[in-house]
Amino acid sequence: MKQQYNLTIALLCLTIMFAMTPLSAWALTASNTQIINNASLTYNDGVMARTANAVPVIVTVTLVPGTPLVTKGPDQTTPYTGTDTPLLNTFTITAANTNGPDSYTLAPSIGGTANASGETVTLTSPASPVVLGSTVTLSGSTAAVLNVPADGNAGDSQVNGIAVNDWIVVNGDTANPRQVTAITDNAAGTSTITVAPALAAGAPGAGVLVAEQKTVTVTLKSGTIATGGQSIVITKQLTVTSTSDVSKTATAGPITDTYTNGKLLLSKYVRNVTAVPTMTGTGTKYTYNSIDYWPTGITAKPGETLEYILVGTNSGTGSVTAANMTDVLPTSYVTLKTLVYNGNSADFTYDNNGSVSWLTAVSGDDQATYAAPNLSVNVGTGSSSGSGGSIPVNGTVLVLYQVSVN
Amino acid sequence: MKQLFRININLLCLLGLFAMTPLSAWALTASNTQIVNSASMSYNDGTGVKTANALPVTVTVTLVPGQPTVSKGPDQSTPYASANTPLTNTFTIIASNTNGPDTYTLTPAITATLNATGSSVALASPASPVLLGATVTLSGSTATVLNVPADGNAGDSQVNGIAVGDWIVVNGDTANPRQVSAVSDNATGSSTITVAPALAAGAPAAGQLVAEQKTVTVTVLSGTITTAGQSISITKHLTITSITDVTKTAVTTDITDTYTSGLATLTKYVRNVTAVPTMAGTGTKYTYGGIDYWPSGITAKPGEVLEYILVANNSGTGIVSAAAITDTLPTTYVTLKTGAYAGAKDFTYFNESGTPSYLTAGAGDDAATYAAPTLTINVGTGATSGAGGNIASSATVRALYQVTVNP
Numbered sequence: 001m002k003q004q005y006n007l008t009i010a011l012l013c014l015t016i017m018f019a020m021t022p023l024s025a026w027a028l029t030a031s032n033t034q035i036i037n038n039a040s041l042t043y044n045d046g047v048m049a050r051t052a053n054a055v056p057v058i059v060t061v062t063l064v065p066g067t068p069l070v071t072k073g074p075d076q077t078t079p080y081t082g083t084d085t086p087l088l089n090t091f092t093i094t095a096a097n098t099n100g101p102d103s104y105t106l107a108p109s110i111g112g113t114a115n116a117s118g119e120t121v122t123l124t125s126p127a128s129p130v131v132l133g134s135t136v137t138l139s140g141s142t143a144a145v146l147n148v149p150a151d152g153n154a155g156d157s158q159v160n161g162i163a164v165n166d167w168i169v170v171n172g173d174t175a176n177p178r179q180v181t182a183i184t185d186n187a188a189g190t191s192t193i194t195v196a197p198a199l200a201a202g203a204p205g206a207g208v209l210v211a212e213q214k215t216v217t218v219t220l221k222s223g224t225i226a227t228g229g230q231s232i233v234i235t236k237q238l239t240v241t242s243t244s245d246v247s248k249t250a251t252a253g254p255i256t257d258t259y260t261n262g263k264l265l266l267s268k269y270v271r272n273v274t275a276v277p278t279m280t281g282t283g284t285k286y287t288y289n290s291i292d293y294w295p296t297g298i299t300a301k302p303g304e305t306l307e308y309i310l311v312g313t314n315s316g317t318g319s320v321t322a323a324n325m326t327d328v329l330p331t332s333y334v335t336l337k338t339l340v341y342n343g344n345s346a347d348f349t350y351d352n353n354g355s356v357s358w359l360t361a362v363s364g365d366d367q368a369t370y371a372a373p374n375l376s377v378n379v380g381t382g383s384s385s386g387s388g389g390s391i392p393v394n395g396t397v398l399v400l401y402q403v404s405v406n
Numbered sequence: 407m408k409q410l411f412r413i414n415i416n417l418l419c420l421l422g423l424f425a426m427t428p429l430s431a432w433a434l435t436a437s438n439t440q441i442v443n444s445a446s447m448s449y450n451d452g453t454g455v456k457t458a459n460a461l462p463v464t465v466t467v468t469l470v471p472g473q474p475t476v477s478k479g480p481d482q483s484t485p486y487a488s489a490n491t492p493l494t495n496t497f498t499i500i501a502s503n504t505n506g507p508d509t510y511t512l513t514p515a516i517t518a519t520l521n522a523t524g525s526s527v528a529l530a531s532p533a534s535p536v537l538l539g540a541t542v543t544l545s546g547s548t549a550t551v552l553n554v555p556a557d558g559n560a561g562d563s564q565v566n567g568i569a570v571g572d573w574i575v576v577n578g579d580t581a582n583p584r585q586v587s588a589v590s591d592n593a594t595g596s597s598t599i600t601v602a603p604a605l606a607a608g609a610p611a612a613g614q615l616v617a618e619q620k621t622v623t624v625t626v627l628s629g630t631i632t633t634a635g636q637s638i639s640i641t642k643h644l645t646i647t648s649i650t651d652v653t654k655t656a657v658t659t660d661i662t663d664t665y666t667s668g669l670a671t672l673t674k675y676v677r678n679v680t681a682v683p684t685m686a687g688t689g690t691k692y693t694y695g696g697i698d699y700w701p702s703g704i705t706a707k708p709g710e711v712l713e714y715i716l717v718a719n720n721s722g723t724g725i726v727s728a729a730a731i732t733d734t735l736p737t738t739y740v741t742l743k744t745g746a747y748a749g750a751k752d753f754t755y756f757n758e759s760g761t762p763s764y765l766t767a768g769a770g771d772d773a774a775t776y777a778a779p780t781l782t783i784n785v786g787t788g789a790t791s792g793a794g795g796n797i798a799s800s801a802t803v804r805a806l807y808q809v810t811v812n813p
Contacts, residue, residue, distance in 0.1 A: 029708045029739050029812040039733035041672035041718050043726040043786075043794065045634065046485040052718075054672040055701065059712055061739065061811060062705040099708055138738060149739070206738075207812070 028207045030136035031100025032160055033149040034188060035059040060152065065245035066097025068104060068132065069174065070238060070252035073215075079318040080232055080259035084221035088124065089255045091218070091238040094169050095132040095211035101161030103129040103243045108218040111235040111254045119223030121236050123216070129243050132212045133161025137170075138190060139206040143198035146170070146210060147190050154187035162193055162212055171208040176200040222259045229263025229316035260318030264391060266325065267311040269293030273402060274304035286311060288351075288398060300405045305337060310399040312379060314391045322388040323380035325399055331373040334403035336361065341400070351398035352381060352389075368399075375401065434613050436542035437506025438566055439555040440594060441465035466558060471651035472503025474510060474538065475580065476644060478658040479621075485724045486638060486665035490627040494530065495661045497624070497644040500575050501538035501617035503654070507567030509535040513645040514624040517660055520639040524629035527642050531623045535649050538618045539567025543576075544596055545612040549604035552576070552616055553596050560593035568599055568618055577614040582606040622646075628665045635669025635722035666724030670797060672731065673717045675699030679808060680710040692717065694756075694804065709813035711743055716805045718785055720797040729786040730794040731805055737779040740809035742767065747806070752776065758787060758801040774805075781807065 039054040073090030095102065106128040108121045138147040151160045162168060167177045178195035185191055193210065222232050237253025269286040271293050272279045281294025286309065293309045300306055310325050329336060338347045338361060346358030348368050359368035359377065364385050367378040379397040380389030391397055445460035479496030501508065512534040519525045544553040557566045568574060573583045584601035591597055599616060628638050641660035648654035675692045677699045678685045687700025692715065699715045706712055716731050735742060744767060747754045751764030753774045765774035765783065770791050773784040785803045786795030797803060 033739055035706070035712075035736055035739050035809075035811065037674065037714065037733050037735060039672060039674050039714075039716050039731060041670055041716075041729060041731050041785075043668070043670045043729040043797070045668040045670070045722065045726050046487045046724060047634075049728065050670070052670050052672045054674040054716065057674045057676045057701060057704075057714065059676055059678075059811075060705045062707050064707050 028099055028136040028209060029061050030134075030149050030151075030160060031061050031063040031098075032151040032153075033061040034152050035061065036188075061099070063100045063102055063244055064098055065102055065242040065248045066095070066099075067248045067250050068098075068240050068242070069094040069096040070240045070250045071174075072238070072252045072255045075256045075258070077258040077260060080222055080225050080261045083118070083224045084120075085259055087220045087222070087257050087259070089218050089220060089236065089257065091216040091252055091255075092213060093130075093132065093216055093238075093240050094174060094213040095134040096172070096209070097248070098134055098211075098242075099136055099209075101131055101133045101212075103131045105129045105241045105243060106216055107239040107241070108236055109239065111237055112233075113223070113235075114233040115226045115230050116223040116232040116234065116259070117226060119232070119234050120221045121234075122219050122221075124219045125217050126214060130214060130216075131161050132214060133158065133163070133166065134209060134211045135160035135162060135193075137204045137206055137208045137210060141204050141206075143201075143203045144194060144196065146193040146195070146204065148193060148210060150186040150188050150191045152187065154185055157183070157185055159183050159185055159191045159193060162210065167213045168193070168195065169211045169213050170195075170199055171201065171204055172211075173199070173201055174213075177213050220257055225259070225261055229261055231261060231317040232259035233257070234259075258317075260393070261316050262314050262318040262320035262391070262393065263316030264320045264323060265313050265315050267295070267313070268327075269295055269309050269311065270298050271307050272298050272300050272304055273307045275301060288400075302405050304405050305402055306334070306405065307400060307402045310377075312391065312397040312399075314393055314395045317393060319390050319392045319395075321380070321390040323378070323383065323391050323397065324388040325375075325377045325379055325397075327375040327401075329373040329375060329403060333406050335406060336370055336372065336375075337402040337404050340402045347401065348377065349398070349400040350377065350379070351396075351400075352379065352383075353392075353395050353397065434505050434542040434615060435467050436540075436555045436557075436566055437467050437469040438557040438559075439467040439542075440558050441467065442594070467505070469506045469508060469650060470504055471508055471648045471654045472501070472505075473654040473656050474504075474646050474648070475500040475502040476646045476656045476658050477580075478643070478661045481662045481664070483664040483666060486628060486631055486667045489524070489630045490526075491665055493626045493628070493663045493665070495624050495626060495642065495663065497622040497658055497661075498619060499536070499538065499622055499644075499646050500580060500619040501540040502578070502615075504540050504617075504648075505542055505615070507537055507539045507618075509537045509649050510646045511535045511649055512622055513647070514622075514642055515645065516626075516640060516642045518639075518641045519629070521632045521636050522629040522638040522640065522665070523632060525638075525640050526627045526629065527640075528625050528627075529622070530625045532620060536620060536622075537567055538620060539564065539569075539572065539574075540615060540617045541566035541568060541599075543610045543612055543614045543616060547612075548609045549607075550600055550602065552599040552601070552610065554599055554616060556592040556594050556597045558593065560591050563589065563591055565589050565591055565597040565599060568616065573619045574599070574601065575617045575619050576601075576605055577607065577610055578617075579605070579607055580619075583619050626663050631665070631667060634667050637667060637723040638665035639663070640665075664723075666799065667722050668720050668724040668726035668797070668799065669722030670718055670720050670726045670729060673701070673719070674714060675701055675717070676704050676712050676714050678704055678706050678710055679713045681707060706811045708811050710811050711746075711808050712740070712811065713746075713806060713808045716783075717802060718797065718804070719802040720799055723799050725796050725798050727786070727796045728794040729784070729789070729797050729803075731781075731783045731785055733781040733807075735779045735781060735809060739812055741812060742776055742778070742781075743808040743810050746808040752807065753783065754806040755783065755785065756804040756806075758798060758803055
């Protein structure tokens with residue numbers, strides 16, 4: 001009975017051993033690890049005990065390609081400034097699900113385009129294919145110094161593709177990538193990778209993936225805008241594929257890029273100041289400072305005064321610049337009335353998005369110049385006597401002037 | 407005048423005897439034989455016939471030295487165990503071409519040595535010089551009792567150097583030496599030598615040589631081996647020379663002694679079991695059981711299974727003992743795959759005959775033990791859980807195990 005007991009215990013031990021085998025799945029083995037068994041034979045040749053050492057057999061662990069991790073950078077917006085206005089987008093790629101360095105093809109592509117034709121996306125950096133190093137920790141690592149298997153290549157100052165200044169992610173902690181400050185690159189045994197600052201998660205256990213991370217920059221060109229005043233919207237993604245196993249592929253995106261485009265609309269309204277201050281015209285009136293101006297239907301008699309309001313509105317998606325309003329007065333019938341604003345000191349009223357100022361007809365002293373019959377007013381923020389200014393999206397500039405009907 | 411005549415005749419007879427000596431090979435007279443002539447003269451002194459006896463003249467036959475017969479014993483072989491490993495060689499020496507006891511010098515010498523330095527040979531027994539008795543039969547001998555001349559010395563219990571316990575060869579019948587069981591050692595006349603069993607050739611006629619035979623033992627010391635795993639070969643011979651006449655000398659052909667030396671080597675090969683059973687490595691492959699194993703160039707992915715074969719071969723000329731294979735598994739990267747072989751055993755062992763047996767990792771239950779990371783397998787004939795066994799010259803044993811690359 002006692003013997004049976006012992007047998008049972010032995011079987012239990014065996015069972016436990018088997019049961020433990022799957023647990024080793026946690027301990028990854030890095031590619032290029034050299035599995036070296038040093039076997040020896042001891043024997044007695046009649047003279048003495050002797051030892052015969054076998055030449056070690058070296059088995060090199062090979063790469064298990066894995067689907068990399070790809071994340072997109074921020075969406076970008078820029079004014080459309082012409083055909084093929086460029087924009088830079090970034091993606092972050094990190095080795096994952098693998099055990100060693102692999103090279104990956106980087107393929108940016110456009111997913112959808114609105115309001116443009118001829119748009120393109122190209123890879124700027126790094127060149128494709130790109131190598132992402134990776135390895136697996138051994139026991140004894142600290143938060144700053146990682147023990148990893150030597151990769152069998154001592155001369156290249158990198159361990160499984162990881163070199164000084166590379167960025168690495170340990171154990172999938174993508175929130176806390178670290179830069180490599182030093183490595184020891186040994187031919188056999190153990191190498192080390194030193195990072196700074198220390199890993200946020202502390203010293204890693206054995207079998208934890210150390211994966212290189214890189215930033216991929218792609219350049220988008222807008223192509224040619226289709227409809228002015230509307231934005232171009234281009235979506236794009238980046239596909240990263242292992243060259244060792246093309247089934248290991250990941251796509252991140254889309255990144256949505258917007259090219260804004262400003263569009264200035266100018267409307268002109270009038271009222272009869274003299275005769276019927278409250279004269280009602282036809283069409284849709286424009287009210288400024290509680291005074292109604294009309295697109296049509298206003299009448300006047302000779303000698304009466306009319307007041308025009310020029311309304312410039314940016315109805316596009318981007319700001320406009322170098323804004324300038326001109327008007328040609330029909331001087332056969334009307335004459336500009338001067339010194340009618342700001343206490344009879346100014347010839348024109350200028351309202352830049354609610355900021356009112358007064359201008360004169362004299363050339364060069366301000367934004368406005370009237371050289372009969374031509375009225376010219378540089379408008380918008382930053383405008384001067386020499387150049388027009390900018391008008392933001394939905395911004396409005398107003399210029400008011402008065403004439404007398406001859 | 408008549409008396410003178412008779413004397414003359416007797417002298418003539420003696421002269422004739424001497425003259426016959428060179429021919430004595432045919433009808434030998436033993437040395438120390440006493441030739442006694444009892445001369446007498448009869449005459450009539452007028453009163454009657456009288457006889458006058460002369461004092462006898464005793465002539466002693468002297469030794470005729472002869473070239474002895476010497477033959478070598480068997481070649482010897484023994485494992486080389488250390489510097490100056492001894493071996494004993496024998497030679498057989500027999501008196502020959504002579505008529506009586508003679509002493510001989512014995513000189514062993516090495517004629518050639520391979521794979522050793524400092525080899526030597528020395529005479530172990532008997533001491534040199536050595537006496538070999540010899541005598542010659544008289545008529546009336548039987549197959550067991552040889553009549554021989556008395557040697558004139560009755561007190562030494564030997565006849566012409568032949569004593570009880572000695573071995574003798576009669577009439578050159580070296581194939582059937584006989585041991586002396588008794589002698590009668592008379593002062594004069596004839597003595598007898600009794601042998602047992604009876605002579606194979608039956609009763610010898612008169613005049614046949616009775617020669618003593620002795621075994622010479624020499625001791626060879628191997629010196630120091632030059633190249634382990636190769637045999638030391640030492641050839642030697644024995645020279646025997648009559649000290650009475652140094653021209654009577656003989657030398658044997660060579661005895662060749664061999665000291666064997668075992669030399670075990672261990673080689674290791676691997677294959678990738680899982681992924682690509684036919685994956686080719688580099689270097690010279692080792693094929694066993696129709697499966698190729700490689701010394702290098704094999705790769706594996708995490709989770710794959712590797713099978714190692716350890717090949718222990720005795721390439722030397724002698725046996726090795728206490729053979730044990732050890733291997734240290736790099737457990738950081740691999741895990742022993744238990745239950746990989748028949749009967750859910752952990753290891754396969756092929757003995758010298760190529761017969762497989764299956765072993766477990768547990769300690770003490772069989773010749774294999776795995777206590778991570780150390781694998782120990784006692785191998786060879788007679789291996790147990792406690793001790794390694796023997797591997798004969800040119801024999802090979804093999805052990806196989808499998809590991810899983812940590813995934």
